[in-house]
Amino acid sequence: MTQQRIIVVGGGPVGVVTALACAQRGFAVTLLEAQTEVDRSPRAATTHPSTLEMIASVGLIDEFVKVGLVARYFDFWDQTSHRLVARFDHDVLRDDTPYPFVVQTEQHKLVDIGLRKLAQYPDVDVRFGAAVTALEQDDHGVTVSIEGSGGAEKLRGTFVAGADGGRSTVRKLLNIEFEGYTWPERFLVLTTSFDFEKAMGCSFRSYLADPVEWGNLFKIAGDDLKGRWRAVFPAPVDVDDDTVMSDAEAQRRLNRIVDLGGAPYELLHRNLYRVHQRVAASFREHRVFLAGDASHVNNPIGGLGLNCGIHDALELAQTFAECANGDARAPVLDRYERRRRTLNVEFVQQQTVANKKRLEEKDPEQRAKHLDELAQTAADTVRQRAFLMRTSLLQSVAQGRSIA
Template identity: 60%
Template sequence: MRKKTVIVVGAGPVGTVAALAAAQAGYGVELIEAAEQVNTDPRAATFHPSTIEMIASLGIGDEFIKQGLVSRFFDYWDKPKRRLVARMDHQALAEETEFPFVVQVEQHKLANLILEKLKELPDVRVRMGVECVGLEQNASQVTATVFGKDGVSTIQGDWLIAADGGRSFIRKSLGIEFEGYTWPERFLVLTTLHDFEESYGCSFRSYFADPASWTNLFKVTGDDFKGRWRAVFPVPAAETDEEATSDESVSRRLGPLLDDHKPQVVHRNLYRVHQRVSKSWREGRVFLAGDAAHVNNPIGGLGLNCGVHDANELIRTLTSFDQGEGDDDLLDRYERRRKKLNIDFVQQQTIDNKKRLEEVDEAARQSKFDDLSEIAADPERMKAFLRRTSLLDSVKQAQEIA
């Protein structure tokens, strides 16, 4: 019997997870990536308990965790008053998951780890520096036209997974609308060698509410494993890119958190932020996953996690279908589950997170702070809060969508 093949477009964390899961499920895999190597720019780096469970199910849990920092706690701060409002403890989830913590690890490390694993597997072909430039499908197969250093060629498969990012060629070629909006402000990420845990007393993940300029701080290992912190700030629409990334901007934004310390900034990144969800997640034998299907602001670290969940759900769906466990409606279930949960959990949660940090009304600010403090002081409320923020609730609810 001919082995079925899955074509995966995009070798980021979502695409590589999908490729490894597909290979382990018995599929032949064709993984193509337009870039010559995995992008190492500062991107998502927070992996929640529910996502660590899925990564562990691929047999790479221990290796993955060693790539990053285990973060049991995360904080909410009142930035103008330099006051810790609440410290959430993932240990509250100890009876809910084998991994009652978050792992702070740059997403390219997961992708590169999996690429090494894929090299060891039969019937898996990884093509870096190869771009998908065309797509055709019929009732039984998908044909991707690709272009690389060897010119134009075609790849045929039974299924195609588009994990090619927010500007997805696949989504655009299918004419699928990317519904939603773009925030007027941009986000500035400053990577610094300064140790905020030592100087400020904050956890590896800390959110600083400030109506004038909120800040997110989180620590990663860095490629040298010596540790570094990323500080995220909003940039008003009226501020130019040059102004936002200038030395003056760095000093002004980091200054309130550094006291008398001199900024040791090793990377600056400015990007636009979107809240968008694809109108459709499936077209015949082609499926969208990760940023190709949804994008959101990064406050809370949910977008990447949702993408890994997409990949996990999709491979299980295709496997069930190919084993004769359902008809076309089973394939449509992928969209019914993943789109609804992205809107209900990820989109709503990240929007709420942003509003909480930038609240201007003083009474409303204090009310939000009081609520967070009460949650942190109540074990049952904190458990419920963390179940939602770590997407454990979304995993459970996905199984309830027929």
């Protein structure tokens, strides 16, 4: 029997992990990336215990931890009073996972490590500067048209994994609706060398509740491994981009967290982006599947989007492996959507919307109630474990296995 070929569209973290997991299950793999090099812009950075288990399963964990920061704790702060409300300790999960912590590692590092590992497999063809422009499916396979630095070409595969990001060409070619909404406020991301842990005693991942201007604060390793802090804030709809991105505004926002009394924060990077809560109406059309941001997007509070994408990657590779002879009518192929779409809606969409609401709550009574609940949950080991099982997606993995 000839070896089946999986064509993976998109060389982001989800595409690279999908390609690797498929190669490790004996498939020939073609990985197609439209850009000519890896995207190194600051994006997702938090990798939860459930995802660390998956990164270990594809043989990348040691290198991944080495280029990141291990964070055992995470905090909720009341930004209005600069008070620590609750500190959660992943160590309560020590009997549930070999990785009772998160690792703060920039997503492009996962791509780099994954690409190096992929190069060890003889039947893997990785092409940068190769954009997918069209797809045609029949009873035996999929023909993918690509354009790019190598000219126009058609490639043939048994199945296609569309991991080509939020604006997915694959999803659009399949005419699949991206259901949901876009938040009216944009999200401002500021990166600084200032050490918030030293200044305020916060954990490497801290959520700041504030009725006017909530925030996320987290430490990442940086390419030089010297460490830096990233802060995320909402940008009001009625303020223009130039104002939101100005030095004065960046300094004002950071000074609300720790007041430097007039001394400036050293700013390393700033970015403003639109955030959506959307899920593809379907994750599959015959031989073509969607994974990662191509199939779901969400706000970054809780750091769940990319984690869920890596979970898709492993599930999809396993689904292909369980489909004997590459027959597109095999019932197991429908299981991918039953599991991955359901879990995204029930865990990631639900949790990220709730996380945002909890941080931005304006009603004083509701606000006090939310913060009180967090404090009580952190103070009780049983409740804390239940909370962390959910935020780390360990519970979603267990639930996924029970979906036949």
